[in-house]
Amino acid sequence: MENQLFNLKDFYDGNSFDDYTYLGAHKADSGYTFRVYAPRAVRVTLIGEFNGWLEYDLIRPKNSNFFEGTFADVKPNMMYKYRVYSTPDEFVEHSDPYGFGMELRPGSASIIRELDEFKFTDDEWMSKRDVGYNNPVNIYELHLASWRQKEDGSWYTYTETGEMLVPYLKENGYTHVELMPITEHPADESWGYQNTCFYSPTSRYGTPAELMQMINHLHNNDIGVILDFVPIHFAVDGYGLGKFDGQALYEYPSDHVGCSEWGSYNFNFGRGEVRSFLQSAANYWLKEYHFDGLRMDAVSRAIFWLGDVKRGVNECAIKFIQTMNQGLKKRHKGIMLIAEDSTNYLKVTAPVEYDGLGFDYKWDMGWMNDTLEFFKLPPLYRTKSINKLTFSMA
Template sequence: MDYQSFYAGTCFDAYRYQGAHREGDGVIFRTFAPAAAGVSVIGDWNGWTETPMEKEYDGNFWVCRVGEKLPDGTRYKYRIWKQDGSFLDHCDPYGFGMELRPGTASVLRTLEGFPFGDQVWMAGRTDRKKGPLNIYELHLGAWRRKADGSWYSYTELIPVLIPYLMENGFDCVEFLPLSEHPCDESWGYQNTGFFSPTARYGTARELMSLVDACHRASIAVILDFVPVHFAVDDYALWNYDGTALYEYPHPAVGYSEWGSCNFMHARGEVRSFLQSAAHYWLEEYHIDGLRMDAVRNLIYWQGDPGRGENQCGLSFLREMNRGLKALHPNAMLIAEDSSAHPGVTAPVEAGGLGFDYKWDLGWMHDTLSYFQMPQAERKKGAYALTFSMEYFFNERYILPLSHDEVVHGKASILQKMEGLLEGKFPQARAFYLYMFAHPGKKLNFMGAELGQTTEWSEQKALAWELLEQPEHQRFQRFFRDLNLVYHYHPALWAEDYGPKGFRWLALEEERCLFALERRGEGERVVFAFNFSWTPENLTLELEEGALLQPLLDSDNTVYGGESLWDGRPLEGEEGCFRVTLPPCSGRCWMVLKA
């Protein structure tokens, strides 16, 4: 580690120097605690008595060598003495492992030498801007559970999760944060161990095995990363050396809206810590992308535009993204950002923030609000459905229906649909078809494909028993077939971020009728939707000599609808196609030449 770079906030490899590392027959422990009066390491090998650490370099770093062959799994902490004579025992900020809550000690882990078998994947990996990206967002402990209610480990998930993703047409899995965290209810968003895979599901090498297996099955892996705030627990980063080393000292900006501590991004040491953590996951675990949480709170003070731009936060984002893209040019950097700040996905060199993608939370909110409207309101509320295309090409967007939309009284996606339960299924099928017709990469939270009827809870597995009911079986089949249509048709993804990949064919808002065309790699796909509660006819105008080859009908009887599509191409008259659309339905066709 270059000390000057560390202090300047331009370091990306601080984890290779700080923390616990094997050296010969022993272990070197290092920690950064400039205001400490003294530091010792305590652990399993010394009966939790103090082994003093000595100052190193400029006196801000503390180091000691333990000349024993400590096995993986050995627990340890740093006892940090404050200037007032008191002490507090802390886990290692750069530790590669921690024990399972309620334990709070760091755990010695060896990262070197894991036998990755994903060389072909890594050599051909891309950021997917010109390819399909269909993300299955997943909370690892609440996807499935064993019969006794316990969690699957990272490795136990390999034969369960990967075949499921492949069978259902998902090409990417995004894990909610896997960095160690003390509280299950935080879902991993309030961390204590930024370099420690949570012990809930196993060890660092077991997580490497899961990522490696995903890659060998051609499934990308994205990890949620939290660069804004950290847990308030006093054994972790809070007042680490007796002072506010990582956080702001003043409560006005020191505490977040989630009750956690805000990182002080003005400090170079903090920027180097976070940048090194981001690089660590991409480098050591072969993670394919990072979804950065709460970016709005880095753009504006406390996420509030009224308080002005957070220039330190903006500078941090630009330089972190610039550095990560230099180190990992084909990794995906994704902003979870609800602000209207321009240039989030523009290059840093052009004045942007340097992300590859941004979540389109406006699309999510507006589109869901349309499907929650009664029909009388839909006739006047179509702008909620069409507004996204007025700004869509300003950024590179992902369309997210994430975990945040199915908790805290918001209801599941299926339940959000207007009306009684029997009417929600056809609406949800039409809604998802519209989502996949719309430009932008896709993200859906686990359980959407089942037609989940209750909100998600981290305390239990998904309601897999729903698949014993025919309507949910049919809904899952629809979701799988929709995913496969998306994957195999480049018109739906090759030109996501340019106007030549999209055009409206019909906007009959009073009748709740919409039609659009997608283009890419020489292919054309046409969609038509009826979001009313009555059958409607719609005329699609294409060029003379065109044929429409059916691809998917949300009202097909195999999905629980009432239509029988025979699969024969439609022939128009002088390029005009008159199509009948059942209530709350959508259909799509590939355009062929006669």
């Protein structure tokens, strides 16, 4: 899958949608080629199962911000990390920002995965799916870890969950299932919104091939699958994206805007390579896994600095959202793009060509609280509480 025609200008301008075909670990004629973006690193080495966790030096081509190397003794499903040196003597071990797999916590190594292990058979579904404006849409929001567990408290695999989901969703009249974040994250107790690797489906429930099998099974039973995508912030764990090359790279350099209210780092939308990283991840899940849409988390924190209207609009973030949504729509027929946005910012669901953000829907933020509270009230008392039903839509 390696892309030899990677467009560096698009990468730096924030217009790339296929970073993952160039960066990360890719099968070569002999072994695997590794590439990592670390502009301010003085040295990057590769450690893994294939070399006894000793160091292979990656080479930095002249006038390049990338480090790369091809090694013959690397095999699929092996674990690896990068040692990123900020000085000749100081390094931090990082998982691969573009790694397709990751070991189970508390481990933090990336795992080499091949995305062609599973062959989809959902052509009929993919050809007929649509955004849902003229058809019923009923979405079941699902957290994989807590929906159902085995008697011993362990999790079902992606494949097992897919088998159980189909009859449940059909019995209850759902047209789609929306998976709460499945990109790798460190804490079992979380809902998955503190991500450490944006291209790795969490290993808690199995392999990428098993996730593909789950989606394929749902599609072949006429059920769409939406992914909860987190493009605003990321976990602070040292093996992740934070201070990747010794300094702020993916995050803002200033803590005043660099840290979120959830204790995570905010993505720096002012850097084109960060925008390319995120929109390539969005494209990756839609293209390689056949997801039917993305529900984008915390969009209000991108529109306004730290989500605060008084701080003003983050123009770089607006540009990122518009470029990403417009690009995804051009590449994928019938996908849904959904904004979790609680603001009254105009044109969130207008097309980009009409100065909108390009989303198809806004998530109903009032459903789980106001709407359900309204339904609980006896009919006699509903008239005085009608605002609970209408507020989120107004």
